Amino acid sequence: MHLPDGIVPVEMALAGYACTAGLVAVALHRIKARPDPQAEIPRVAMLTTVFFAASLVAVPVPPTTVHLMLAGLMGVMLGWFAVPAIMVGLFLQAMLFGHGGLTTLGLNGMILCLPALLAFGLWRQIGGRWPDLAAFGAGAGAVVVAVAIFATIVLTGLPAELDARAERAAVQVFALAHLPLALAEGVIVLVLLRVLRRIEPRLLPHG
Amino acid sequence: MAETSPRARLILALVLAFGFAAVQGLAVLPLVMALALGVVLAFGAGRVVLRRMRAPLLLVLGLTLVLPLISGPTVLAQIGPVALRLEGLQAAALIAGRLLSIVAVTLALLATLSPFDLVAGLRALRVPALMTDLALLTLRYLDEVTAELRRAAVARSLRGGKRGWRALPDHALGLASSLIRAQARSERLWAAMRLRGYGMGPEPDAPPLQNFERLAITGAVIVALGVIWLDRIL
Numbered sequence: 001m002h003l004p005d006g007i008v009p010v011e012m013a014l015a016g017y018a019c020t021a022g023l024v025a026v027a028l029h030r031i032k033a034r035p036d037p038q039a040e041i042p043r044v045a046m047l048t049t050v051f052f053a054a055s056l057v058a059v060p061v062p063p064t065t066v067h068l069m070l071a072g073l074m075g076v077m078l079g080w081f082a083v084p085a086i087m088v089g090l091f092l093q094a095m096l097f098g099h100g101g102l103t104t105l106g107l108n109g110m111i112l113c114l115p116a117l118l119a120f121g122l123w124r125q126i127g128g129r130w131p132d133l134a135a136f137g138a139g140a141g142a143v144v145v146a147v148a149i150f151a152t153i154v155l156t157g158l159p160a161e162l163d164a165r166a167e168r169a170a171v172q173v174f175a176l177a178h179l180p181l182a183l184a185e186g187v188i189v190l191v192l193l194r195v196l197r198r199i200e201p202r203l204l205p206h207g
Numbered sequence: 208m209a210e211t212s213p214r215a216r217l218i219l220a221l222v223l224a225f226g227f228a229a230v231q232g233l234a235v236l237p238l239v240m241a242l243a244l245g246v247v248l249a250f251g252a253g254r255v256v257l258r259r260m261r262a263p264l265l266l267v268l269g270l271t272l273v274l275p276l277i278s279g280p281t282v283l284a285q286i287g288p289v290a291l292r293l294e295g296l297q298a299a300a301l302i303a304g305r306l307l308s309i310v311a312v313t314l315a316l317l318a319t320l321s322p323f324d325l326v327a328g329l330r331a332l333r334v335p336a337l338m339t340d341l342a343l344l345t346l347r348y349l350d351e352v353t354a355e356l357r358r359a360a361v362a363r364s365l366r367g368g369k370r371g372w373r374a375l376p377d378h379a380l381g382l383a384s385s386l387i388r389a390q391a392r393s394e395r396l397w398a399a400m401r402l403r404g405y406g407m408g409p410e411p412d413a414p415p416l417q418n419f420e421r422l423a424i425t426g427a428v429i430v431a432l433g434v435i436w437l438d439r440i441l
Contacts, residue, residue, distance in 0.1 A: 006305030045344030046389035191379035
């Protein structure tokens, strides 16, 4: 779910850059306050590589196949590191695979970083007491929030002379089409975090 | 133009892309597309651009098929319940023209660089080291991890794995084992990075921009501003 170049007005694209730059600055500030942030870079990079590669592989979710977003899982596993990791992933996707765009990098960053941080917050708040609920909520909720941000940007950004009713209908269809993805990501994050909690709890240092 | 540094290419791409994205009317669109074509030819990137244009072209095709049929009150032609509408046609042309021009310029300037030069360009633009290091390490292991995930998917299907929704837990388990392997790999990697002296000294400064690069960037700024000015007055 990436906004391509040329869809939204340039003012909105610039605002997206400004907001994402602010978010990255806050995330980097939080990361630098950690005891040894440099030592975490290889771990974050390796996990980012897995998330990036996994999002390129199509997963069958009947009646179609989908590409996982994994923003919620990144939030849970990487915490504040999810923000720079997502921005790096988006930049590489735009340059290497033509997904997304250069001018919409900031907006696409907001679409994925905010849900990741919300998932991180949710996991921290209730992950200890109700881990399965938190895991499902983080996975599915991140998709729902990302779709909501995407739809808001598209509805606000499309030319005013277009038929508002048709626009809204198209966005509603788009949102409904993402419900199976939300459920699939919820299930995947739930199962995955159950396994990691049991086998390799070190992978959840931000929980 | 092949010797243009990655940093200068990134600046050129950003300036031209945002200049083209600011176009709001159809009158300037042919000029914008001609400029994009000029950049593609100047950097000798015709083949690369054509090869990587598939996804944007599909998107443009979708837009040009859907928007003219659903948007706007002015009906140009009607066949049964299907009406071709002027406003939708204009919006589709504007979005498609901007999208293709920006993608062509971005690809011509940046897709011809190796991923490692691209990251070097980001570093020279003072993007935080944490992010450029992340990008380098991600690029270094991306092929390996992608192949690993694909092998796991093939193995699952050969074992007669479940299909549809019931296969999701299996996907989750495959992903979990990749993450566990990644954690182990990262520990070895961190040890190797420390042995090589990672983070011990300051990063060397990027060389200054050359005169022809400064000239090209100034030219791009003038072109972008000129396009926006023409768009507003026409």
